[in-house]
Amino acid sequence: MNHLVIAPIVLPAIVAPFIIMVLRYHLDLQRIFSVASSLLVLCLTLALAAQAADGTVQVYELGDWPAPFGIVLVLDRLSAMMIVLTSVLALAVVLYAIGTGWDSRGANFHALFQFQIMGILGAFMTGDAFNLFVFFEVLLIASYGLMIHAGGAKRFQAGVQYVVYNLLGSTLFLFALGTIYAVTGTLNMADLAVRVAEMSGEETALLRVGAVMLLLVFAIKAAVLPLHFWLPASYSHAPLPVAALFAIMTKVGAYAILRVYTLIFGPDVAITEGLVGDWLLPAAMVTLVVGAIGVLGSREIGRLVAFGAITSMGTLLISIALFTPAATGAALYYIVHSTLATALMFLIADQVMERQGGAIAALRLMPQSGLLSVMFFIAAIALAGMPPVSGFIGKLLVMDAARDHDLVWWIWAVILLGSLVTIVGLARAGTLIFWKSHGLQATDGTVASDAGDEDLLDGNPTAAPAAAPVLPLVVCFGLMGAIVLLTLFAGPMTRYADATAAQLFTPTAYIETVLGGL
Amino acid sequence: MEILVASAVGVLTAAGIYLILRRRSFPVILGLSLISYAVNVFLFATGRLMTNAPAILNKYEEVPYTDPLPQALVLTAIVISFGMTAVVVMIALGAYLSSQDDRINLSDDDAKVGDDA
Numbered sequence: 001m002n003h004l005v006i007a008p009i010v011l012p013a014i015v016a017p018f019i020i021m022v023l024r025y026h027l028d029l030q031r032i033f034s035v036a037s038s039l040l041v042l043c044l045t046l047a048l049a050a051q052a053a054d055g056t057v058q059v060y061e062l063g064d065w066p067a068p069f070g071i072v073l074v075l076d077r078l079s080a081m082m083i084v085l086t087s088v089l090a091l092a093v094v095l096y097a098i099g100t101g102w103d104s105r106g107a108n109f110h111a112l113f114q115f116q117i118m119g120i121l122g123a124f125m126t127g128d129a130f131n132l133f134v135f136f137e138v139l140l141i142a143s144y145g146l147m148i149h150a151g152g153a154k155r156f157q158a159g160v161q162y163v164v165y166n167l168l169g170s171t172l173f174l175f176a177l178g179t180i181y182a183v184t185g186t187l188n189m190a191d192l193a194v195r196v197a198e199m200s201g202e203e204t205a206l207l208r209v210g211a212v213m214l215l216l217v218f219a220i221k222a223a224v225l226p227l228h229f230w231l232p233a234s235y236s237h238a239p240l241p242v243a244a245l246f247a248i249m250t251k252v253g254a255y256a257i258l259r260v261y262t263l264i265f266g267p268d269v270a271i272t273e274g275l276v277g278d279w280l281l282p283a284a285m286v287t288l289v290v291g292a293i294g295v296l297g298s299r300e301i302g303r304l305v306a307f308g309a310i311t312s313m314g315t316l317l318i319s320i321a322l323f324t325p326a327a328t329g330a331a332l333y334y335i336v337h338s339t340l341a342t343a344l345m346f347l348i349a350d351q352v353m354e355r356q357g358g359a360i361a362a363l364r365l366m367p368q369s370g371l372l373s374v375m376f377f378i379a380a381i382a383l384a385g386m387p388p389v390s391g392f393i394g395k396l397l398v399m400d401a402a403r404d405h406d407l408v409w410w411i412w413a414v415i416l417l418g419s420l421v422t423i424v425g426l427a428r429a430g431t432l433i434f435w436k437s438h439g440l441q442a443t444d445g446t447v448a449s450d451a452g453d454e455d456l457l458d459g460n461p462t463a464a465p466a467a468a469p470v471l472p473l474v475v476c477f478g479l480m481g482a483i484v485l486l487t488l489f490a491g492p493m494t495r496y497a498d499a500t501a502a503q504l505f506t507p508t509a510y511i512e513t514v515l516g517g518l
Numbered sequence: 519m520e521i522l523v524a525s526a527v528g529v530l531t532a533a534g535i536y537l538i539l540r541r542r543s544f545p546v547i548l549g550l551s552l553i554s555y556a557v558n559v560f561l562f563a564t565g566r567l568m569t570n571a572p573a574i575l576n577k578y579e580e581v582p583y584t585d586p587l588p589q590a591l592v593l594t595a596i597v598i599s600f601g602m603t604a605v606v607v608m609i610a611l612g613a614y615l616s617s618q619d620d621r622i623n624l625s626d627d628d629a630k631v632g633d634d635a
Binding site for chain 2: 130134137141144148151152153154156157159160161163164167168170171174175177178179181182185187
């Protein structure tokens with residue numbers, strides 16, 4: 001067995017308690033360890049991705065128990081891509097949090113952060129449905145802590161809402177797993193795939209119930225309408241760098257849908273035929289529409305970006321719901337793009353918020369904005385999917401993949417109109433924040449007060465804030481660079497995504513490797 | 519026994535959902551606990567109901583046994599839901615103490631722009 005497979009999960013799992021117990025009162029050492037761990041995880045995941053790139057599936061049997069009895073971790077192209085994406089994002093967010101001092105505003109940021117990374121990486125690599133639940137819980141518990149990091153009444157209230165909603169989701173997850181176990185007698189995904197494919201007759205109704213409940217759970221995680229209510233409030237009240245990390249958490253839901261409904265309840269399985277495609281596609285389209293309207297109607301930048309995240313989930317899930325190899329390849333490209341773009345947007349929103357000096361950044365004029373406005377402009381283009389950056393390519397791929405579908409006109413109309421409304425909303429926000437004339441403020445002073453706030457900028461919005469730290473800007477530029485690279489190397493990236501999709505739609509290799517011990 | 523277990527799961531879930539819909543922290547936490555009891559009983563029943571049977575296979579003679587896996591699942595689920603309840607109690611307490619309000623739904627009024635956290 002290749003022990004490298006488990007290393008990215010074990011490393012943060014060791015570093016986190018070490019930070020909490022040994023380095024409790026040493027913020028500098030915490031930062032060093034946290035960054036070092038994130039860097040190492042990035043190296044490890046890159047090494048794993050290099051191993052998985054040729055299409056081999058690696059299985060890691062925990063405790064050396066063979067597959068259906070023991071828990072396994074599985075590394076294939078899809079997992080490899082997702083863990084690299086996670087570790088890139090994690091490194092960016094941890095550097096940003098250090099640069100802005102977010103990590104010093106409450107206790108235990110770095111430890112929770114490492115646990116969160118561990119949970120996300122584990123969820124992407126596990127090959128066992130119950131273990132997926134456990135890793136979901138690990139990442140959720142850490143996210144509860146991060147969500148209320150730095151405290152405050154509003155944040156706590158949003159936090160309670162977020163926790164309660166996710167606890168309900170977890171309970172539903174257990175009900176779904178219980179139902180599936182009762183019918184099939186296994187929870188190993190590869191084993192499930194084999195048994196579900198063989199199944200026929202009387203118990204299929206129960207299995208369908210299990211599959212639907214599982215889809216509901218993943219839809220909650222992926223914030224699909226009508227299960228998206230938790231997202232805008234929680235993301236906009238969370239510390240925004242944390243929200244940037246949460247950009248990958250909705251993708252965990254998308255990943256789980258992709259994994260479970262290609263491997264276990266695949267498109268060819270008679271029992272659940274049409275189940276996912278028929279339900280998910282309309283839901284995804286409505287999600288996109290509601291997200292775009294939300295972008296248009298938001299009055300604070302946090303909510304704006306949160307709704308932006310919902311629109312990108314809508315596009316992504318439309319592509320996933322088509323369940324063809326081409327559409328899945330497009331979805332994979334779009335996952336990478338939208339994660340980076342959403343995270344970048346959250347970080348820029350945080351910069352805006354810092355400069356406005358409020359805990360919640362309204363859409364209003366802010367001081368000294370040259371560099372930031374350029375970044376906002378590029379990030380907005382990326383988020384809305386306009387040329388020339390990668391969101392455009394992603395949307396083009398999605399629309400191209402939908403060409404042979406019955407509802408093609410609907411899909412195209414929804415994606416295009418959604419993009420239009422999103423870009424209008426983002427343009428409106430950009431105008432309000434960056435583009436209003438500062439001169440107006442000086443003459444009548446009414447510009448800033450039309451948002452209805454008291455805690456304004458002491459009537460002097462042109463004053464530059466005290467020496468802005470450089471690191472956050474470097475991180476933002478790094479993420480932007482990643483988006484540009486994704487655009488420039490769209491060719492190799494789509495080839496990888498298509499190969500991944502092909503691997504997903506021929507799960508025999510996966511199943512044989514996992515169950516090879518028998 | 520099937521009727522008993524099934525109705526127990528059903529009643530616990532129904533009561534839990536009702537309490538969660540009250541949208542005040544104390545009832546909601548009670549409701550979450552009830553639902554997690556329901557899911558534990560449900561998981562326990564997924565390995566088929568059996569009384570007076572050990573959770574181990576006997577290689578030498580044909581005796582009835584219970585499925586051990588759901589018991590392991592329930593154990594994990596209990597630990598996790600217990601931890602989660604502790605977390606939600608602490609966060610709800612924090613929310614109540616900092617805002618003097620135990621409602622858990624943010625109304626539009628609450629989420630108004632500019633309300634500092």
